[in-house]
Amino acid sequence: MKQLDKITPRDVDFSQWYTDTVLNAKLASYGPVKGTIIFRPYGYAIWELMQKYLDAKFKELGVENVYFPLLIPQSLFQKEKDHIEGFSPEIATVTRVGDTPLAEPLFIRPTSEVLMANFFKNEVKSYRDLPLIFNQWTNVMRWEKTTRPFLRTSEFLWQEGHTVHSDRTEASDLTLKILDTYTEFAQNALLLPVIPGKKTEKEKFAGADSTYTIESLMHDGQALQCGTSHYFADNFSKPYEIKFQNKEGKLEHAYSTSWGVSTRLIGAIIMTHSDDNGLVLPSMVSPIQVRLIQIKETDEVIKVTEEIRNLLKNKYRVDIDKTDKSFGFKISEAEIKGIPLRIEVGPRDLENNQVTISRRDTREKIQVNLNEVETIVDQMIKDYDANLYAKALKNREDRTSKASSIEEYKNILGQNQGFVLVPFCGEIACEEDVKKQTSTNSRCIPFEQDNKTEKCFNCNKETTLKVYFARAY
Amino acid sequence: MKQLDKITPRDVDFSQWYTDTVLNAKLASYGPVKGTIIFRPYGYAIWELMQKYLDAKFKELGVENVYFPLLIPQSLFQKEKDHIEGFSPEIATVTRVGDTPLAEPLFIRPTSEVLMANFFKNEVKSYRDLPLIFNQWTNVMRWEKTTRPFLRTSEFLWQEGHTVHSDRTEASDLTLKILDTYTEFAQNALLLPVIPGKKTEKEKFAGADSTYTIESLMHDGQALQCGTSHYFADNFSKPYEIKFQNKEGKLEHAYSTSWGVSTRLIGAIIMTHSDDNGLVLPSMVSPIQVRLIQIKETDEVIKVTEEIRNLLKNKYRVDIDKTDKSFGFKISEAEIKGIPLRIEVGPRDLENNQVTISRRDTREKIQVNLNEVETIVDQMIKDYDANLYAKALKNREDRTSKASSIEEYKNILGQNQGFVLVPFCGEIACEEDVKKQTSTNSRCIPFEQDNKTEKCFNCNKETTLKVYFARAY
Numbered sequence: 013m014k015q016l017d018k019i020t021p022r023d024v025d026f027s028q029w030y031t032d033t034v035l036n037a038k039l040a041s042y043g044p045v046k047g048t049i050i051f052r053p054y055g056y057a058i059w060e061l062m063q064k065y066l067d068a069k070f071k072e073l074g075v076e077n078v079y080f081p082l083l084i085p086q087s088l089f090q091k092e093k094d095h096i097e098g099f100s101p102e103i104a105t106v107t108r109v110g111d112t113p114l115a116e117p118l119f120i121r122p123t124s125e126v127l128m129a130n131f132f133k134n135e136v137k138s139y140r141d142l143p144l145i146f147n148q149w150t151n152v153m154r155w156e157k158t159t160r161p162f163l164r165t166s167e168f169l170w171q172e173g174h175t176v177h178s179d180r181t182e183a184s185d186l187t188l189k190i191l192d193t194y195t196e197f198a199q200n201a202l203l204l205p206v207i208p209g210k211k212t213e214k215e216k217f218a219g220a221d222s223t224y225t226i227e228s229l230m231h232d233g234q235a236l237q238c239g240t241s242h243y244f245a246d247n248f249s250k251p252y253e254i255k256f257q258n259k260e261g262k263l264e265h266a267y268s269t270s271w272g273v274s275t276r277l278i279g280a281i282i283m284t285h286s287d288d289n290g291l292v293l294p295s296m297v298s299p300i301q302v303r304l305i306q307i308k309e310t311d312e313v314i315k316v317t318e319e320i321r322n323l324l325k326n327k328y329r330v331d332i333d334k335t336d337k338s339f340g341f342k343i344s345e346a347e348i349k350g351i352p353l354r355i356e357v358g359p360r361d362l363e364n365n366q367v368t369i370s371r372r373d374t375r376e377k378i379q380v381n382l383n384e385v386e387t388i389v390d391q392m393i394k395d396y397d398a399n400l401y402a403k404a405l406k407n408r409e410d411r412t413s414k415a416s417s418i419e420e421y422k423n424i425l426g427q428n429q430g431f432v433l434v435p436f437c438g439e440i441a442c443e444e445d446v447k448k449q450t451s452t453n454s455r456c457i458p459f460e461q462d463n464k465t466e467k468c469f470n471c472n473k474e475t476t477l478k479v480y481f482a483r484a485y
Numbered sequence: 486m487k488q489l490d491k492i493t494p495r496d497v498d499f500s501q502w503y504t505d506t507v508l509n510a511k512l513a514s515y516g517p518v519k520g521t522i523i524f525r526p527y528g529y530a531i532w533e534l535m536q537k538y539l540d541a542k543f544k545e546l547g548v549e550n551v552y553f554p555l556l557i558p559q560s561l562f563q564k565e566k567d568h569i570e571g572f573s574p575e576i577a578t579v580t581r582v583g584d585t586p587l588a589e590p591l592f593i594r595p596t597s598e599v600l601m602a603n604f605f606k607n608e609v610k611s612y613r614d615l616p617l618i619f620n621q622w623t624n625v626m627r628w629e630k631t632t633r634p635f636l637r638t639s640e641f642l643w644q645e646g647h648t649v650h651s652d653r654t655e656a657s658d659l660t661l662k663i664l665d666t667y668t669e670f671a672q673n674a675l676l677l678p679v680i681p682g683k684k685t686e687k688e689k690f691a692g693a694d695s696t697y698t699i700e701s702l703m704h705d706g707q708a709l710q711c712g713t714s715h716y717f718a719d720n721f722s723k724p725y726e727i728k729f730q731n732k733e734g735k736l737e738h739a740y741s742t743s744w745g746v747s748t749r750l751i752g753a754i755i756m757t758h759s760d761d762n763g764l765v766l767p768s769m770v771s772p773i774q775v776r777l778i779q780i781k782e783t784d785e786v787i788k789v790t791e792e793i794r795n796l797l798k799n800k801y802r803v804d805i806d807k808t809d810k811s812f813g814f815k816i817s818e819a820e821i822k823g824i825p826l827r828i829e830v831g832p833r834d835l836e837n838n839q840v841t842i843s844r845r846d847t848r849e850k851i852q853v854n855l856n857e858v859e860t861i862v863d864q865m866i867k868d869y870d871a872n873l874y875a876k877a878l879k880n881r882e883d884r885t886s887k888a889s890s891i892e893e894y895k896n897i898l899g900q901n902q903g904f905v906l907v908p909f910c911g912e913i914a915c916e917e918d919v920k921k922q923t924s925t926n927s928r929c930i931p932f933e934q935d936n937k938t939e940k941c942f943n944c945n946k947e948t949t950l951k952v953y954f955a956r957a958y
Contacts, residue, residue, distance in 0.1 A: 041604065043554040044561055045591060050604055053549035053619070060550065076526035077533065081516040082555075082593075082624055082640050083577070088517055101583040104556070106593065109628040110574040118518060120555075120579065120593075131514065131523055146526070151555055151624070155582040167555050 019348075021288050026232040031161070033282055036348050037291040040161045047159035047166035051275075054349065055162075057299035058278055059169060063149060065201050065296065066171065066273070069193050070147055075173060078146045080127045083118040089126050091251040098218025099123070102154040104166075120153045125219065125244075125270055128174040129252035136266060138257045139178040145186075147173040162279035163236075163485050170274035176266045178256055180245065183267035184222075187241040190271045191224045194239040197273075201296040202281050203401040204228045205408055206238055207431070207480060209456030214443040217270075221245035227455045227480065229408040230283035233429030235455050235482035238280055241271035279485075284404050285373075291350030292373055294400055295393050302330040302389060303351045305342045307358030316382070317357045320367070323386055328393075347372060352396050353389060371396055373403075418470045421481065422450060429483055431455065435466035436479040442471045446481070455480040492821075494761050499705040504634070506755055509821050510764040513634045520632035520639035524748075527822065528635075530772035531751055532642060536622060538674050538769065539644065539746070542666050543620055548646060551619045553600045556591040562599050564724040571691025572596070575627040577639075593626045598692065598717075598743055601647040602725035609739060611730045612651040618659075620646040635752035636709075636958050643747035649739045651729055653718065656740035657695075660714040663744045664697045667712040670746075674769040675754050676874040677701045678881055679711055680904070680953060682929030687916040690743075694718035700928045700953065702881040703756035706902030708928050708955035711753055714744035752958075757877050758846075764823030765846055767873060768866050775803040775862060776824045778815045780831030789855070790830045793840070796859055801866075820845060825869050826862060844869050846876075891943045894954065895923060902956055904928065908939035909952040915944045919954070928953040 017036055020028040034040055039055030042048070051059065067077075083106060090096050099122045106118040121127065128146065136142060153167045173190065177183040191208055198204045206226040216223035220242040228238050246265040248254070254266040285292040295301050302324055304317050317332055324330045333342045346354045356368040361379065369388060370377040373396055380388045411430025415421040424432050436442070436454065447453055457479050468475050490509055493501040507513055512528030515521070524532065540550075556579060563569050572595045579591040594600065601619065609615060626640045646663065650656040664681055671677045679699035689696035693715040701711050719738040721727070727739045758765040768774050775797055777790050790805055797803045806815045819827045829841040834852065842861060843850040846869055853861045884903025888894040897905050909915070909927065920926055930952050941948050 041607075044558050044600070044603060045554060045556045048554040048556065050554065050600075051552035053551055056551050057549075059552075076530075078526055078529050079524035079532075079624075079642060081518060081521040081523065082626065083518045083521065085517050103583060104579045104591075105581050105583075106577045107580045108578050110576060110578075118577075127517070127523075130517060134514075151552075153555065169552060 034161045049161045058297050061297040075145050075147045080124050086117045092219050095219035104153050122154045129248045132176045132254045133252050136256050142178040145175045163276050168274050170272050173271045176268045180267050183269050184243045187243040187269045190241045194226050203294040205405040209458040212454045214440045217242045225456050233411045235484040236280050239273040244268045285400050290348035293350035295352045300331050300351050301328040302353045303346050304332040304355045310359050313357050431480045431482050433478050434469040437468035437473040437475045438477050446470050452483050455482050506759050507634045522634050531770050534770040548618050548620045553597050559590045565692050568692035577626050595627045602721045605649045605727045606725050609729045615651040618648045636749050641747050643745050646744045649741045653740050656742050657716045660716040660742045663714045667699050676767040678878040682931040685927045687913045690715045698929050706884045708957040709753050712746040717741045758873050763821035766823035768825045773804050773824050774801040775826045776819045777805040777828050783832050786830050904953045904955050906951050907942035910941035910946040910948045911950050919943050925956050928955050
């Protein structure tokens with residue numbers, strides 16, 4: 013039997029701890045092509061749970077799922093100037109089939125705006141045809157220099173929403189409605205406290221009029237972008253000629269949006285909630301929420317274990333560890349896999365009509381009377397989730413500060429890390445200068461603003477804007 | 486408002502009828518790269534329903550979902566000789582990223598046996614690690630010369646199962662268990678009568694020891710392969726070195742399988758059930774099962790329509806056509822989209838406490854008392870599905886015949902088409918000769934065999950084998 017590998021302590025080497033946690037929990041393995049990963053059953057099951065949650069929310073908003081092709085002709089891609097500039101160095105390109113060279117190179121989609129735009133162009137004739145609110149769950153490819161499982165991989169899985177509207181405000185409102193959906197999902201399902209806001213000019217999506225984002229803070233104090241929603245105005249409908257006849261009978265360019273979250277969210281929950289004993293998973297996306305472990309397989313123990321499983325199975329994803337591994341190994345494995353609750357059933361406890369339930373997060377153990385199992389499990393799952401969120405929020409609050417000068421900002425970066433709120437002019441050149449000095453970017457312009465005029469922390473220009481900067485993944 | 490396009494009658498030009506039906510029902514559009522299609526919302530919703538049905542069946546069998554990378558290094562692909570020979574002319578190949586050439590060309594997966602084998606090699610140490618029963622829902626690419634929406638496209642969506650076992654019989658049994666699952670799915674959900682059987686040596690999958698298949702007959706008398714299940718024995722585990730320590734402590738090569746169904750099943754249901762008025766969909770995979778249409782929007786009509794929707798919505802996928810299209814247009818559209826039942830609600834019927842329900846397949850209309858709607862809908866959906874299956878079965882039976890010589894076979898091909906059961910030696914050279922003469926291949930060796938010795942219909946060699954041949958998509 014393979015022994016579980018040691019996990020490097022989180023505070024000793026966060027990056028190694030992350031890799032150890034991913035590999036030990038059997039979430040992923042490395043693929044044969046550099047920067048690619050294999051989603052193993054346990055890792056993929058988390059993604060399936062995320063999909064299920066979000067897809068239901070999307071359907072409530074009237075989103076329709078579609079599937080657009082993987083390959084984009086080079087010529088089609090090149091119509092929107094910023095878009096091609098932003099993506100071209102990362103694009104994997106098909107140039108031959110078998111031994112036969114292709115007449116035109118084909119790009120593996122890094123994202124599908126141009127394919128959607130090309131479809132909308134042919135589809136949309138009148139305001140009656142609008143809006144179209146599409147989404148696809150799919151793979152995309154962006155060649156990355158430095159990669160890390162889930163967080164940054166050459167190929168990743170995501171959902172990409174693409175919409176087109178007859179009305180500017182309707183389009184722009186939709187991007188915010190989607191951002192709300194992402195915020196709700198991140199906070200309630202993934203237990204990630206996030207800061208919603210707008211990206212600066214420098215950080216917005218290639219081709220967007222404005223980009224909205226949710227940003228969260230990892231345990232080590234680095235930020236992670238968890239989802240983005242882009243309002244394009246008519247930036248795509250002009251080069252791709254998406255026109256419709258409006259109610260007044262005049263031809264008008266349509267307004268479009270796109271938005272997405274990806275498998276990097278699996279990375280986000282690991283780096284936010286997990287600990288030195290391995291994975292800690294929010295119950296909503298935990299493939300197994302309750303695991304039953306038998307201390308000794310007597311007839312009575314087997315019978316009660318089955319009864320508890322049957323009691324809980326309509327409400328929770330529950331399993332029994334029936335492997336022939338040792339009791340200690342089973343406990344470690346349940347911890348490494350981040351299973352929220354573990355119920356241990358043994359002959360001695362049963363003499364008193366009891367079982368032992370333990371929480372993965374606090375490792376607290378309690379003895380519970382058999383007829384109280386369901387009630388206690390309900391309560392413990394609630395407490396467990398609440399604690400995960402509270403801990404993550406506390407970490408973020410402890411690591412959020414303000415700075416009014418670049419020196420102060422550098423000083424904070426050197427110590428505590430975390431989000432730093434600064435007065436910032438918002439200009440691209442100034443942000444590039446900050447990046448040159450600190451290797452960090454802005455994360456977002458939070459929606460809540462105090463509107464006080466101050467001096468930009470880097471260039472001293474007067475500004476009312478407060479912006480979060482941070483070191484980020 | 487865009488008028489619905491005319492559908493070419495099925496008996497005038499089957500191929501044009503098919504395309505008209507697909508485009509009119511808005512199942513798909515053509516993608517910008519030759520041979521690719523866009524799955525529009527209505528087409529993708531059918532695929533989602535197929536996924537949901539099959540995925541639940543797989544999970545009952547203990548199948549675990551995974552996701553493996555899109556790209557396969559050329560060198561890794563080349564280890565299994567038959568496999569690379571079978572696929573290499575169709576493989577789209579990535580040779581550069583941005584402007585930078587890659588050191589090694591990367592293949593877009595036409596199927597994932599080699600990636601799985603490479604993973605299994607590293608993963609499997611002992612018989613205790615086995616079996617591994619994986620599946621992925623994904624896109625694959627095989628460059629095709631002649632393409633047709635859903636039936637044959639350069640990129641398609643499918644599920645591919647890949648398993649590895651310590652026991653030869655367990656592996657071989659699994660391929661048959663999966664074939665049973667496919668048969669049940671095809672017959673009960675898609676209402677496709679299928680013939681399960683084994684592929685001949687010539688027709689088996691590149692690299693397989695044996696390939697099992699389900700074959701169905703389209704309305705025009707051509708056959709369609711609807712799903713395949715492959716037993717590899719140790720054909721992949723030898724070149725890819727998948728070895729495990731067996732119970733006796735000896736190293737042994739593992740036994741593997743793979744199996745898949747694809748979006749071509751959407752083509753199968755269209756070509757089996759649909760008619761000159763457009764799509765006809767089996768209720769199980771129909772995105773809308775019951776559509777309510779209001780003849781005139783009086784308060785009473787609106788109220789009753791809502792009531793019926795609420796009555797049915799927990800059991801059926803039901804909607805109300807609330808567009809401002811004409812009544813006649815709404816009827817045509819419901820037909821073109823193949824919605825099984827249509828309920829028309831109008832003021833005159835309501836005076837008698839009635840609504841009109843009509844079936845898409847027979848176009849039969851009946852007046853139903855309001856308090857009987859649910860019972861009648863239940864019965865009509867059952868009858869509708871039963872009729873679809875019975876019609877498809879009758880078409881197959883009418884078009885199934887026997888031949889004992891190649892002349893007789895050619896004669897049947899010229900007339901009626903359909904499945905032709907022939908005594909066949911099973912040899913590759915002989916089947917190649919049949920193909921040269923008729924452009925047809927064998928479809929399958931059915932499991933039911935009479936075991937009588939006869940002469941091969943082409944080469945006259947003695948054989949007990951009876952095999953189905955047919956012209957096929």
